[in-house]
Amino acid sequence: xxxxxxxxxxxxxxxxxxxxxxxxxxxxxxxxxxxxxxxxxxxxxxxxxxxxxxxxxxxxxxxxxxxxxxxxxxxxxxxxxxxxxxxxxxxxxxxxxxxxxxxxxxxxxxxxxxxxxxxxxxxxxxxxxxxxxxxxxxxxxxxxxxxxxxxxxxxxxxxxxxxxxxxxxxxxxxxxxxxxxxxxxxxxxxxxxxxxxxxxxxxxxxxxxxxxxxxxxxxxxxxxxxxxxxxxxxxxxxxxxxxxxxxxxxxxxxx
Amino acid sequence: xxxxxxxxxxxxxxxxxxxxxxxxxxxxxxxxxxxxxxxxxxxxxxxxxxxxxxxxxxxxxxxxxxxxxxxxxxxxxxxxxxxxxxxxxxxxxxxxxxxxxxxxxxxxxxxxxxxxxxxxxxxxxxxxxxxxxxxxxxxxxxxxxxxxxxxxxxxxxxxxxxxxxxxxxxxxxxxxxxxxxxxxxxxxxxxxxxxxxxxxxxxxxxxxxxxxxxxxxxxxxxxxxxxxxxxxxxxxxxx
Numbered sequence: 001x002x003x004x005x006x007x008x009x010x011x012x013x014x015x016x017x018x019x020x021x022x023x024x025x026x027x028x029x030x031x032x033x034x035x036x037x038x039x040x041x042x043x044x045x046x047x048x049x050x051x052x053x054x055x056x057x058x059x060x061x062x063x064x065x066x067x068x069x070x071x072x073x074x075x076x077x078x079x080x081x082x083x084x085x086x087x088x089x090x091x092x093x094x095x096x097x098x099x100x101x102x103x104x105x106x107x108x109x110x111x112x113x114x115x116x117x118x119x120x121x122x123x124x125x126x127x128x129x130x131x132x133x134x135x136x137x138x139x140x141x142x143x144x145x146x147x148x149x150x151x152x153x154x155x156x157x158x159x160x161x162x163x164x165x166x167x168x169x170x171x172x173x174x175x176x177x178x179x180x181x182x183x184x185x186x187x188x189x190x191x192x193x194x195x196x197x198x199x200x201x202x203x204x205x206x207x208x209x210x211x212x213x214x215x216x217x218x219x220x221x222x223x224x225x226x227x228x229x230x231x232x233x234x235x236x237x238x239x240x241x242x243x244x245x246x247x248x249x250x251x252x253x254x255x
Numbered sequence: 256x257x258x259x260x261x262x263x264x265x266x267x268x269x270x271x272x273x274x275x276x277x278x279x280x281x282x283x284x285x286x287x288x289x290x291x292x293x294x295x296x297x298x299x300x301x302x303x304x305x306x307x308x309x310x311x312x313x314x315x316x317x318x319x320x321x322x323x324x325x326x327x328x329x330x331x332x333x334x335x336x337x338x339x340x341x342x343x344x345x346x347x348x349x350x351x352x353x354x355x356x357x358x359x360x361x362x363x364x365x366x367x368x369x370x371x372x373x374x375x376x377x378x379x380x381x382x383x384x385x386x387x388x389x390x391x392x393x394x395x396x397x398x399x400x401x402x403x404x405x406x407x408x409x410x411x412x413x414x415x416x417x418x419x420x421x422x423x424x425x426x427x428x429x430x431x432x433x434x435x436x437x438x439x440x441x442x443x444x445x446x447x448x449x450x451x452x453x454x455x456x457x458x459x460x461x462x463x464x465x466x467x468x469x470x471x472x473x474x475x476x477x478x479x480x481x482x483x484x485x486x487x488x489x490x491x492x493x494x
Contacts, residue, residue: 003354003355003357004355007351011340011342014342069340070338074305074338075338075339075340076355077305078327079352079355079356080324080325080356080358081324081327082324083324254266254306255300255305
């Protein structure tokens with residue numbers, strides 16, 4: 001297994017994009033914490049940046065990487081290797097490089113300025129988000145032979161998770177404002193890994209008091225240990241399900 | 256050694272392979288012949304597991320190849336268009352292939368590396384190589400692990416006459432070791448003294464699979480190209 005991962009990681013590092021991404025995250029994190037004298041404020045600003053940039057970079061980079069490695073994949077497929085092994089090596093290589101980039105670029109400043117459980121949770125959630133969007137990118141890339149279409153689908157998926165989903169939820173909330181929606185909202189938030197990550201971290205900050213009754217219901221559940229573990233498990237499911245689907249498609253793919 | 260049982264493959268509405276039955280034995284050198292677009296490459300790719308047939312089964316040494324991958328350690332494959340990672344050098348690529356097929360490491364055949372003089376350009380990146388040099392690299396990989404079965408898709412296309420001759424001699428040499436060689440080619444004249452059997456495929460259907468001597472007596476032609484032309488003309492008339 002690891003002999004293919006090695007070549008994937010070497011290849012990713014050679015393109016230097018991941019190094020640049022680490023560097024940019026590093027600069028952003030340090031400047032955000034230096035600008036605010038209150039680390040809680042800094043954490044909040046960083047949270048919003050992380051929830052935007054990390055999924056975007058992970059999904060676009062991974063999609064393009066998979067398409068660009070089509071030669072490499074073809075070469076490997078005619079060798080005595082399992083298809084599963086080739087595909088998982090791509091996944092492990094990409095998620096290791098991108099989550100390591102996040103841990104060095106944003107995790108290190110986080111733990112320097114906010115050496116608390118909250119800081120640690122944010123570092124974990126950020127790396128989980130990187131891995132989730134690598135898995136989604138693999139699914140987008142295996143679904144279409146056409147590179148432009150595949151990358152387009154990836155961008156739309158990111159737009160959906162980062163912006164459109166929230167818009168839909170607001171719409172629902174306004175339409176059904178006469179009904180108690182707090183509990184269904186908790187379930188619905190599980191359908192978007194970005195939202196779920198945001199909730200998990202926001203509830204650890206004081207600003208959650210501003211979220212009104214919904215915030216109180218959320219805190220009641222996600223604030224507890226059981227709720228936190230549930231949220232993390234849902235995030236892990238967001239890795240496993242797209243990965244399994246893409247693997248099943250890759251196994252049947254003609255090259 | 257390789258038995259294809261009733262394999263069919265559709266690409267959308269196009270019928271690429273239409274219930275093909277073929278048996279290939281060790282020690283034979285088989286030419287796959289057919290007009291352009293007759294799905295020869297699809298057939299080869301389904302043996303390699305690159306294309307997954309809709310129905311039917313392929314047996315390699317009496318074991319089905321579906322959900323199996325180790326059998327590929329006994330195959331050396333030279334694709335029609337070799338595609339390689341652009342950023343790697345020839346040397347790195349050779350090292351990687353040896354690493355991936357570690358189980359064959361005691362059985363390396365680097366003859367072509369020297370006869371094609373690829374050893375003098377190990378530092379060249381794949382991106383900078385000409386089409387012919389890429390072909391040479393593909394040929395090197397097909398023969399590198401001394402595989403029992405050689406599958407060569409248009410091996411001499413794009414090679415200069417000298418390299419084509421080196422490759423031809425290499426194929427004959429390997430055939431004499433009792434290996435199974437499958438070749439597709441459009442240049443029939445160069446197959447004349449290599450092949451022992453002919454498989455003729457048209458529109459995804461197997462038209463015939465015969466010994467070359469049988470074909471020669473049937474058509475009364477000594478040259479392969481003429482014998483095939485004779486057969487092709489006959490099938491046209493029958494249609």
